[in-house]
Amino acid sequence: MAGDRPAIPLSPPLKDELDIVIPTIRNLDFLEMWRPFFQPYHLIIVQDGDPTKTISVPEGFDYELYNRNDINRILGPKASCISFKDSACRCFGFLVSKKKYVYTIDDDCFVSARSIDPSIGLCFNSVSCVRSGSDEFQMCWNSERMVAKDPEGKEINALAQHIKNLLTPATPGFFNTLYDPYREGADFVRGYPFSMRNGVSTAISHGLWLNIPDYDAPTQLVKPLERNTRYVDAVLTIPKGTLYPMCGMNLGFDRELIGPAMYFGLMGDGQPIGRYDDMWAGWCSKVICDHLGWGVKTGLPYIWHSKASNPFVNLKKEYKGIFWQEDIIPFFQNVVLPKECTTVQKCYIELSKLVKEKLGHVDPYFQKLSESMVTWIEAWDELNPSEQAKPVPENGKPAKA
Numbered sequence: 001m002a003g004d005r006p007a008i009p010l011s012p013p014l015k016d017e018l019d020i021v022i023p024t025i026r027n028l029d030f031l032e033m034w035r036p037f038f039q040p041y042h043l044i045i046v047q048d049g050d051p052t053k054t055i056s057v058p059e060g061f062d063y064e065l066y067n068r069n070d071i072n073r074i075l076g077p078k079a080s081c082i083s084f085k086d087s088a089c090r091c092f093g094f095l096v097s098k099k100k101y102v103y104t105i106d107d108d109c110f111v112s113a114r115s116i117d118p119s120i121g122l123c124f125n126s127v128s129c130v131r132s133g134s135d136e137f138q139m140c141w142n143s144e145r146m147v148a149k150d151p152e153g154k155e156i157n158a159l160a161q162h163i164k165n166l167l168t169p170a171t172p173g174f175f176n177t178l179y180d181p182y183r184e185g186a187d188f189v190r191g192y193p194f195s196m197r198n199g200v201s202t203a204i205s206h207g208l209w210l211n212i213p214d215y216d217a218p219t220q221l222v223k224p225l226e227r228n229t230r231y232v233d234a235v236l237t238i239p240k241g242t243l244y245p246m247c248g249m250n251l252g253f254d255r256e257l258i259g260p261a262m263y264f265g266l267m268g269d270g271q272p273i274g275r276y277d278d279m280w281a282g283w284c285s286k287v288i289c290d291h292l293g294w295g296v297k298t299g300l301p302y303i304w305h306s307k308a309s310n311p312f313v314n315l316k317k318e319y320k321g322i323f324w325q326e327d328i329i330p331f332f333q334n335v336v337l338p339k340e341c342t343t344v345q346k347c348y349i350e351l352s353k354l355v356k357e358k359l360g361h362v363d364p365y366f367q368k369l370s371e372s373m374v375t376w377i378e379a380w381d382e383l384n385p386s387e388q389a390k391p392v393p394e395n396g397k398p399a400k401a
């Protein structure tokens with residue numbers, strides 16, 4: 001099997017400018033499948049749950065691993081803003097990274113496979129996950145190597161696609177009906193203003209998932225067998241002024257641009273809500289990207305999401321969020337950040353004040369969340385003094401260093 005694995009690209013893109021952040025309570029066997037794509041990069045593993053448990057990392061990966069004791073040691077009292085027993089802990093990895101870009105992926109996500117598509121004739125190399133009795137999934141590949149292939153038959157490297165998304169401009173101000181105009185074989189369509197064709201910097205690249213879709217608990221309960229087999233070969237810029245439900249399982253972002261806004265909130269142990277970590281970061285970062293003139297893309301790449309978490313456990317975690325978001329969404333839709341907010345940190349602090357003012361009446365949780373947003377920024381600036389926020393000029397392009 002190893003013999004027929006894709007060769008590691010000679011010059012992996014952004015090899016020394018990108019960290020891969022993985023939150024985990026499991027083992028990291030899934031890295032074997034990603035080895036050809038991830039091995040050249042530095043991993044930041046955030047071990048959640050019991051810090052006395054040993055998480056083994058497969059040989060040959062360059063990584064740093066942080067457990068709860070490390071988080072408490074490094075942040076001291078500010079550790080209170082990092083969630084415990086929730087994938088929200090991953091944002092600690094964003095905090096300690098020193099790279100310009102971050103890619104974060106869950107440990108039950110694999111190299112995506114393509115369903116049989118008569119027009120493309122690709123075969124479905126399925127991963128057969130065998131429940132090994134415990135809650136862990138024993139990965140076992142079928143006889144064929146599990147790879148994803150694109151219409152040209154080339155293997156899909158999800159990380160490379162995120163890098164492509166991040167390194168090409170976004171078009172939040174005017175929708176291009178032929179999708180990503182910077183993609184080979186596409187362009188701006190007739191009527192697209194030439195004055196807008198340079199686009200703006202891309203801050204976030206939001207990837208999708210085949211097999212287990214990221215559904216909320218009620219939807220999971222109603223459609224327990226639904227699997228996503230639809231592979232849509234497109235990358236879209238999410239229009240300015242439009243929110244979206246950001247999922248953290250297959251996500252890339254420009255850490256130097258939007259990193260301070262990628263706080264995954266207070267979730268999990270001791271909190272009244274869970275599984276709204278990535279959503280919260282998505283809403284905060286999107287209003288800040290809109291304000292500072294940056295873009296957010298969604299679509300390719302796909303990963304293969306293998307594990308459906310327990311819908312009943314998820315319902316307990318999500319319940320208040322499903323109810324509260326009917327207030328949260330209108331709040332974000334109506335956020336207006338003052339023009340004096342010229343850096344992400346200033347925007348985020350302003351947002352924290354608005355959260356306290358406008359959502360505090362919904363539940364005391366939002367008071368606490370507002371304060372933890374401030375703690376997060378204090379921690380960010382403490383750990384990243386050299387990255388003090390640079391004011392962003394009007395056109396959404398970051399100020400030259």
Ligand SMILES: O=c1ccn([C@@H]2O[C@H](COP(=O)(O)OP(=O)(O)O[C@H]3O[C@@H](CO)[C@H](O)[C@H]3O)[C@@H](O)[C@H]2O)c(=O)[nH]1
Nearest residue numbers: 023024025026048085086087106107108248249275309
């Ligand atoms: O307490 C925990 C639970 C999990 N993790 C790690 O986080 C990711 C996601 O966990 P899992 O795959 O079990 O959960 P999903 O329901 O599929 O995750 C979706 O919900 C989102 C919000 O939580 C999440 O980002 C989505 O992917 C895995 O790597 C677990 O090991 C954890 O660290 N702590």
Ligand SMILES: [Mn+2]
Nearest residue numbers: 106108307309
């Ligand atoms: Mn999962």
